[in-house]
Amino acid sequence: MKSIRVFIAPTVILALAVISLFVGVSDVSLRSLWAEGLEGRSMQLLLASRLPRTFALVLAGAGMAVAGLLMQMLVRNRFVEPSTVGTMESASFGMLMVVLFVPDMPVIGRMLVAAFFALLGTALFLRLLQAIPLRSILMVPLVGILLSGVIGAVTTFFAYRYNLLQSLSAWTTGDFSIVLRGRYELLWLSGAMVILAYIAADRFTVAGLGKDFATNLGVNHGVIITLGLVIVSLVSASVLVSVGMIPFLGLVVPNIVSLMVGDNARRSLPLVALMGAGLVLACDIVGRIIIAPYEIPIGATMGVLGSACFLYLLLRSRARVA
Template identity: 55%
Template sequence: MTLTASAPTSAPAPTRPRRTWVGALIGACLVALVGVSLFVGVSDVSPLSLLTGGPDSSAAYLLVASRIPRTLAAILVGASLGIAGLIMQMLVRNRFVEPGTTGVSEFATLGMLVTIVFWPGMAVVGKMGVAAVFGLVGTWVFLRVVRAVPVRQLVLVPLVGIMLGGVVGAVTTFFAYRLDLLQSLGQWAQGSFATVMQGRYEMLWVAGVMVVVAWFAADRFSVIGMGEEFATNLGLDYRRVVAVGMVIVAVITAAVLVTAGMIPFLGLVVPNVVSLIIGDNVRRSIPWVAGLGAVFVVGCDIVARVVRFPYEIPLSVIVGIVGALLFLWLLLRRRSRAH
């Protein structure tokens, strides 16, 4: 009897080397963009001016007081908003949601209006706390609405969130107009790092702490992404993990809002791009999402500074254009698999 060789099975795709190279590319891009960010601006801050002027020069002062804080703020905002979007997608089990498409940012902005009206002299920490509470309420409301509305198509879930955010945003704008506070509220409506300096960005480290908390709870978020019944059968306290995720999203949204304003689409596109590369494992995705989010924001901030040099346009304009295009691409790419 003659033995015939079986047909060779297809070898698994070399995903690990690809992940390694892409991770190294993200790290290299971040280092390069950080170097550019430190020396781009109207004022003359260059390696030559730092060497010739010494530590007491105006260039050294601007570097320490403005450029380094601004760059760190951009890194923290990109990393934390990317993680907030990733956690939100696990909570809702939908790849097209993030704080800006679920009404969470609008609820946090409403909280900012409340502090302006009733406690105008409140410290930044207090404003962030109030905004976080309102953002937490917004997350809870969105989750309740999604569960109550029988949404069958994947792409309709963010539309429900956008409509909810539109209602809350309209209410906020109405009261701000009646109280003549539109200009005061407008500084948070458009994201920008133009006013970020030493002493005015440190609240973003709280968002960085939330990223660490998300990393420790990453495996639990991966499990609840499979559904409540699956998580409960594995002995996981589903409601507690959801509550932790809601707090992470709310605190990150509030910290970014009081420091840099609203930045759209970042938490949506970055986790989706990472998912296309390495899959849906949350623990494995968190470093990638944080790194790619930081690259995205630092790069957009540099563009916002140089596109109309010596003037500066809001960061949210650049992020909104790039993020909207990527969002449309993701919608079209996943349309055939929507359910």
């Protein structure tokens, strides 16, 4: 039975990826690919748009889900993820500063600046947690949401002041319709960060048990925390620059996986990555089908699903505490 479960998630991901390749306004099917050949319109569309989009969905979904898992382990709270602690909002602010002061900067440079601002925003969140007495586990996401609101308000003010609200909207709304060959490759960095997180999974598990416990086991708690923040910042920035913000993904998936396999990062991280990719693929497919030939941005579909799951987790936690 266990060996069967191991193959379920990859099989589902593969099935969703294949469906994603053949769903869209333009007709791309096995019949058209066979009839038109390698130089046909269907093959060109598949290689230039559908295949890059599917890769982007998998990489972004896996990366953001793993980033959420790392945030929850490092903060030791189940109700945080990059879009609820100011990480994504800080990255958006960094992108805005680049557009204002260095508009000709290459995409890789914009991503690095956004990652730097994301790291600063996340560090500020951790500093606030140290300064505020936390009498309830619900205080942590509340502080994060308030910080996100403040950073978002400042970003919106500058965007309005310099007529960049449309650009800001593109960064804060996840949308994979813009993905083409040559415009998504930064997301492979997100995949590399997932691999790095898996390599250091045991250390993240120990660091999540607290500074004193980690130190007694010979783990440098500060270094692991810094590594985790760097991974989260790079993943968040690469996803934001490439496709925009995907809310609540890093919150929902790690909590579901935790209920299934527990809190050991070595065991749960691969499943988190797979489930994150599968959820993003499913939401994107639904967004393309439900009002075809138009499509709903994944930021909207994931926001509705994620916010509902967030409320359920909050109410469930409150009931358990009571």
